[in-house]
Amino acid sequence: MVETVKLILLSFIASTGLAIVFGIEKKYVLRAGISGALTRCVYLLLMQFTQERLIYILLSTMVTALYAEVMAAREKMPSTVFLYPAIIPLLPGSLLYNTLVNFMQRNTEAMYANARDCILTLIGMSVGFVLVSTFVYYKRIYFLGKEFVGSLIKRPVRRR
Amino acid sequence: MNDLDYILDFAATLGQRMLGCGANLERVNDTMNRICLSYRLTDISIFSLSSTIILSAQTADNQSATRHVMVPPANNDMKRISRFNQLSRQVCSETPPPAALDAMLKQADSEVKDYATVTIILGYLIAMSSICMLNGGSLRDVIAADLTTVALFWIIRLLDKPGLNRIVTDALCMWIVGSLDILLVRIGLGQHLATIIITNSMMMIPGIPLVNAVRNILCGNEMNGILEILKIVLDATAIVLGLGISIYMFGGGITW
Numbered sequence: 001m002v003e004t005v006k007l008i009l010l011s012f013i014a015s016t017g018l019a020i021v022f023g024i025e026k027k028y029v030l031r032a033g034i035s036g037a038l039t040r041c042v043y044l045l046l047m048q049f050t051q052e053r054l055i056y057i058l059l060s061t062m063v064t065a066l067y068a069e070v071m072a073a074r075e076k077m078p079s080t081v082f083l084y085p086a087i088i089p090l091l092p093g094s095l096l097y098n099t100l101v102n103f104m105q106r107n108t109e110a111m112y113a114n115a116r117d118c119i120l121t122l123i124g125m126s127v128g129f130v131l132v133s134t135f136v137y138y139k140r141i142y143f144l145g146k147e148f149v150g151s152l153i154k155r156p157v158r159r160r
Numbered sequence: 161m162n163d164l165d166y167i168l169d170f171a172a173t174l175g176q177r178m179l180g181c182g183a184n185l186e187r188v189n190d191t192m193n194r195i196c197l198s199y200r201l202t203d204i205s206i207f208s209l210s211s212t213i214i215l216s217a218q219t220a221d222n223q224s225a226t227r228h229v230m231v232p233p234a235n236n237d238m239k240r241i242s243r244f245n246q247l248s249r250q251v252c253s254e255t256p257p258p259a260a261l262d263a264m265l266k267q268a269d270s271e272v273k274d275y276a277t278v279t280i281i282l283g284y285l286i287a288m289s290s291i292c293m294l295n296g297g298s299l300r301d302v303i304a305a306d307l308t309t310v311a312l313f314w315i316i317r318l319l320d321k322p323g324l325n326r327i328v329t330d331a332l333c334m335w336i337v338g339s340l341d342i343l344l345v346r347i348g349l350g351q352h353l354a355t356i357i358i359t360n361s362m363m364m365i366p367g368i369p370l371v372n373a374v375r376n377i378l379c380g381n382e383m384n385g386i387l388e389i390l391k392i393v394l395d396a397t398a399i400v401l402g403l404g405i406s407i408y409m410f411g412g413g414i415t416w
Contacts, residue, residue: 007294014290020283022182022236023275078245080183081238084368088287091367094295094358100400126374133186 004044011040015085024081031071035086039064043089053120057090061128064090069136079133092121164201164217164225166258170251170265171195172215172227177269178244179210182236184372186379188213191248198252209384210234233326236368239272284309284363292359297352304350305359308340312363327398330364334402342410357403364399366392 015036019029042063046056064086065079072079095118102111161169171192178188189206192215196204201217203224208214209231216226247268256264275283285306292305315336319329337360344350370392376385 010290010294014287014294017283017285017287017290019238020275021280021287022238023240024238025242076246076249077242078183078187080187081242084182084236084238087368087371088291089294091362091371093362093365093367096365096367096370096396097358097361097400100396101403104400104404122370122374125371126378129371129375130378 007044008037008040011089012037015039015088018088019085022084024085028075028077028081032082032085035064035067035071035082036089038067039086040089053117054124057121057124058128061087061090061125062132065129065132069132083129087125090121090125092118095121161259162223163199163258164219164223166261167196167199167201168215168217168225168227170258170261172213172229173262173265174244174248175208175213175215176229176231177265178241179208179213179231180234181240181244182234182238182368183241183244185210185376185381185384191245194252195248198255199258210388234369237274239274240269243268243272281310281313284313288359288363291362292355295355295358297355297359300349300351301355301359304341304344305356307344307349308337308356308360309363311340312337312360327394330395330398331402331405333364334361334399335406336402338403338406339409342406346410361399361403364395366395 012033016029016033018036019032024032039060043056043060046059050056065083068079068082068086071077071082095114099111099114099118102108102114174195175188175192178191179185185208189208192206192213193204196215196217201219203216203218205216206214211231212228213231214226214228216224218224247264251261251264288305288309289302292302297305312333315333316329319332324332338357341350341353341356341360345353345356350356369388373385373388373392376382376388378385
């Protein structure tokens with residue numbers, strides 16, 4: 001339990017620090033930190049239910065992307081602002097590093113294992129982003145269309 | 161210059177600035193398209209990669225024009241992305257006179273206040289300390305990683321100035337940082353070399369561009385996605401090469 005809280009707290013701090021590095025406005029820095037903590041929280045929770053990397057990465061990315069889209073809509077900002085610091089806990093930096101190091105050491109077995117995990121992580125993250133952004137896009141179109149039709153119906157008829 | 165020239169100049173330059181600040185390609189294409197549509201341009205055609213944008217459009221009276229701009233290597237600058245996003249929303253809703261667009265873009269750019277260098281270094285230190293601890297580093301590893309993070313920050317700034325090739329810069333940076341990490345472990349400050357090196361390499365390994373590249377491929381921008389992946393593989397190879405040189409230079413006695 002203590003270890004879990006520690007991981008979530010560290011993810012919060014890492015995302016906060018990177019929010020400063022990415023030049024996010026001061027008022028959004030803490031929210032970026034919260035998004036990092038949320039990502040780690042979901043990631044750890046999902047790992048309790050499944051050991052399939054693709055599944056837990058995909059679902060935690062979807063939750064993160066949804067959070068970023070909701071915040072973006074609320075603050076009228078691009079979702080990237082909340083998304084980039086949030087995905088830091090999921091980035092396969094060490095997997096990519098280990099893949100290349102094992103390649104140089106000609107340790108084929110470890111290289112393949114790391115490369116497989118790295119590719120699964122990337123696919124999971126990308127599919128998660130694409131699914132959420134597609135959903136948000138169609139939702140926006142649906143509501144825009146509804147608003148437009150509504151405005152046509154409600155528009156008062158001008159009398160001569 | 162006529163109105164079409166002003167509009168295309170604005171849309172292409174805004175797209176260039178947004179891509180240069182780290183915005184994703186789909187969003188930039190959408191922004192340029194919306195700007196052109198808000199001025200009732202037709203036959204809008206956009207071809208963009210992360211390094212170039214080609215934009216052409218036509219007016220109602222059959223005048224057409226094309227713009228081709230090169231995009232500098234991207235840095236993540238969220239403040240500017242947000243400001244440019246606000247500007248594009250404003251332009252689309254108010255459609256100001258086309259001749260005023262250039263001044264609006266320049267004003268928006270100058271309004272953004274960047275963080276002071278000390279604040280950015282502090283941000284890096286906060287992030288890298290926690291990433292080091294997430295990777296299982298001890299307090300001594302955190303101190304060693306922080307020291308090399310500050311060194312790496314200045315090395316990247318120094319090597320960026322002469323406009324050296326990115327691959328050469330990456331290899332050089334990682335060679336210097338790898339050597340520093342080994343020295344810090346040898347003098348007893350750092351404990352786990354791999355943890356410190358992985359932490360430092362997080363500053364250089366292009367994780368976000370990698371995710372964006374795969375996203376490009378899934379969203380139909382296959383050419384950009386494939387080019388980006390190739391660039392990232394070259395970058396990552398340069399990083400490992402630099403690190404490899406530093407380890408062999410110190411006799412290869414330290415394990416990876």
